[in-house]
Ligand code: ADP
């Protein structure tokens with residue numbers, strides 16, 4: 083299995099490029115995508131078999147390293163559309179606990195952050211990354227000491243900024259991938275300024291995924307600040 087995984091890692095970029103040449107309609111099941119056995123096993127054990135439309139239409143771009151701005155209505159499966167590329171990005175980079183923060187996922191509310199956190203733990207169960215919730219509610223001091231060892235942080239904007247400002251152990255220098263989830267909702271909640279200031283604290287050499295339920299003008303403004311040359315994917319309901 084180790085050898086197979088090594089071989090998969092060596093040829094993965096080629097596999098992405100080949101897959102990108104095909105029509106997305108050829109991807110019926112998650113097993114049709116070039117994914118690590120670890121993620122495939124996690125998907126299978128959680129009964130995720132077929133990608134939803136937003137997942138099918140974004141995952142290959144996200145996997146191959148492009149920035150992606152994705153819009154699809156609530157309930158369309160945006161969580162897995164971001165969780166799978168996050169797991170695969172760290173897997174490709176052979177991330178391990180001592181590498182520090184590799185992925186940052188920002189959610190508007192504690193509840194949504196908690197849901198994303200659960201999905202990562204469920205689908206990512208065969209990976210070795212540590213995942214932590216940074217959402218307030220507990221004492222800052224408690225989060226403070228744990229934060230330096232976390233590979234994937236799922237957070238709300240205010241609490242993360244607080245760590246960036248006050249916690250010298252908070253280090254984002256090695257960040258590979260940033261995800262802004264439910265971006266329209268975060269903007270509706272008045273987080274624009276905080277998001278801009280968060281993003282300015284992050285390394286510019288990174289991948290960024292931005293998901294929202296709607297594509298408003300504010301979402302476009304935010305994507306202009308956060309992403310580089312993104313692929314825009316919008317899933318419309320059939321009339
Ligand atoms: P959104 O973020 O777009 O509002 P979620 O990611 O919360 O949507 O997903 C909505 C529901 O759909 C969840 O219960 C989730 O488990 C389920 N779901 C997501 N993707 C799939 C899939 N590929 N197959 C089956 N169920 C899925």
Ligand code: MG
Pocket residue numbers: 160161263264
């Ligand atoms: Mg969502």
